[in-house]
Amino acid sequence: MMRKDFHRKYDIFFVRKAVLAPVLFFLIIIFLFTFSCGVNSDPAVASVNGASNDQTAEEPQDTEVDEGADSGEESKDEDEVKNGEIAINVYYLDTMGEYLVGEARIVLSENKYVDALYELMKLPVDSSLYRLVPDSTKINSIVFEDGLVKVDLSKEFVKDRITSDTEDNLLIYSIVNTLTEFPEVNSVSFYIDGEKLDTLGELDVSEISFRRSDLIKN
Numbered sequence: 001m002m003r004k005d006f007h008r009k010y011d012i013f014f015v016r017k018a019v020l021a022p023v024l025f026f027l028i029i030i031f032l033f034t035f036s037c038g039v040n041s042d043p044a045v046a047s048v049n050g051a052s053n054d055q056t057a058e059e060p061q062d063t064e065v066d067e068g069a070d071s072g073e074e075s076k077d078e079d080e081v082k083n084g085e086i087a088i089n090v091y092y093l094d095t096m097g098e099y100l101v102g103e104a105r106i107v108l109s110e111n112k113y114v115d116a117l118y119e120l121m122k123l124p125v126d127s128s129l130y131r132l133v134p135d136s137t138k139i140n141s142i143v144f145e146d147g148l149v150k151v152d153l154s155k156e157f158v159k160d161r162i163t164s165d166t167e168d169n170l171l172i173y174s175i176v177n178t179l180t181e182f183p184e185v186n187s188v189s190f191y192i193d194g195e196k197l198d199t200l201g202e203l204d205v206s207e208i209s210f211r212r213s214d215l216i217k218n
Contacts, residue, residue: 084109088181090119091174091216092129097166099217100174101129113142113149113185116178132171134160140193148208149179152191158200168201173212180211 086109089102103124107115120133138154161171176188187208190197198206 084112086112086182088116088178090116090178090181092120092124092126093132093167093170093174094130094217095128097130097170100170100177100215101126101217102177103129112182113144113151113179114139116181117142117151117175120174120178132162132167132174133157136160140191144185147184147186149185149188150191151175151179151188152194155192158192158197161200163201165202168203170215172200172203172205172209173215176209177211177213177216186210 085106087104087106090105091100091102093099094101103126105116105119107119117133117139121131121135121137123131134156136156137160138156140152140154141150142152143150161168172190175190179185179188187210189208190200190205196206198204
């Protein structure tokens with residue numbers, strides 16, 4: 001009787017074990033699947049991936065900023081050209097009082113003729129040269145028409161100048177040669193307080209004056 005009971009209990013245990021094995025296997029599969037999905041949706045992993053994507057996206061932005069900076073510098077350079085700083089020579093009397101000598105100056109294109117004359121009223125950088133245009137001179141107006149510059153100066157231009165026939169000639173051509181440094185200017189005429197200047201000392205200036213390169217010391 002005990003032997004039959006033993007076999008019966010053993011058979012029941014075996015059946016239960018046989019049923020539980022597939023159930024445990026199925027539960028293990030579900031657990032592994034759930035764990036795998038959890039890793040993929042882990043915020044930490046997503047954060048790392050997001051950081052990588054952000055870094056990748058920033059690389060072309062850096063390039064665009066550099067290009068923008070270059071464009072800004074080019075614009076700045078174009079603006080400076082448009083503002084028009086112009087290099088010219090202004091002419092002073094040489095040591096011997098026989099020729100004109102040029103010194104380089106920078107003038108602004110907006111008032112370039114006026115600026116050029118004001119430079120002539122300043123002392124030369126080279127102390128061996130002499131200023132010809134009296135610094136007491138006032139510029140009443142400067143008018144440009146078809147290559148001709150009409151210069152209207154105050155009476156101090158005549159009254160305060162160094163009086164000499166040679167220097168009168170060089171005084172006139174210090175202005176003429178300075179203004180014809182601008183390529184659009186080919187001649188100059190002179191006025192004093194609105195009146196046409198016909199003579200300066202013994203020098204006839206009633207006609208328009210053209211550039212005299214022969215008076216420039218090489």
